[in-house]
Amino acid sequence: MSTVKVGVLGLQGAVREHIRALEASGAEAVVVKNTEQLVDVDGLIIPGGESTTIRRLIDKYEFMESLREFAASGKPMFGTCAGLILLAKSIEGYKEPHIGVMDIQVERNSFGRQKESFEANIDIVGIADQFPAVFIRAPHIVSAGENVEILAKHNGRIVVAREGQFLGCSFHPELTNDTRFTDYFINMVKIARVY
16 A cells, blocks of 8 residues: 555644654655645644644634544544644633534643653553653543543543544654554554545
8 A cells, every 4th residue: 555645734833753753654744834735645643732822823824624624524633732632622711622623622731831741651542552651731631522432541531532533642642752653543544545
């Protein structure tokens, strides 16, 4: 099977790190800087960064409609940290979601501020045992709809979930040399492309 092409939304955040992780996993990686590029990618990663800044840039460069169309097309989307917040249908303390395609409620910065960043080995169902998860100002999933699979928790809080073609996690898998999480998403993209 030919290589899949995975985009990383290149507005703000850990873009280069995701590109490097995708290439290490054998995918073709593209920094998505304009909406036209979304047509050419088989899957999309929304990286960690600052969710309000990414949202402001999504609005500035008129990405929102295209991102929602991408989601509606059935192509896989993977949100890490801030990306998870952008995918969620509900954010604690906010009236409106951002892209709002994943049936979860999230709480921002629920593991503390930047100085409280930490790393923990967590077991992720179907993906990896003892994955080195890097939490930086991380959100967590407060609640999830009935079609959402809970794939990992840390200290009782949901930190990885999947709903159909949407995958989200609270931490930064791209900041480690462990490619198992990225491999899993690439496999989701390959399967989606077959259908």
